[in-house]
Amino acid sequence: MSRNVGGIDKILRILIGIALIVLALTGTIGVWGWIGVLPLATGLFNFCPAYKLIGFTTCKTK
Structure with a gap:
């Protein structure tokens, strides 16, 4: 696996992933929030x- 995600893209993926997981844990958006695991990973x-x-x-x- 070679890297193909970098910089701002990486930061946005992590932030969006965490936000979706938190929303799923609090019950705000339901089970679909667990899709946030993908951008986080x-x-x-x-x-x-x-x-x-x-x-x-x-x-x-490089």
Whole structure:
């Protein structure tokens, strides 16, 4: 797995993931809030399978 998530994209994924999980835990948006695990994981691991499929990256090239 090579990195394909970086910078602002990573921060936004982590924040959105945490927000969705918190909303699910408080019962505000129900079970669908657990979908926040996906953006949280992709942000933490710096890898997005969807980006890999389309050949896209937000990481800076070296």
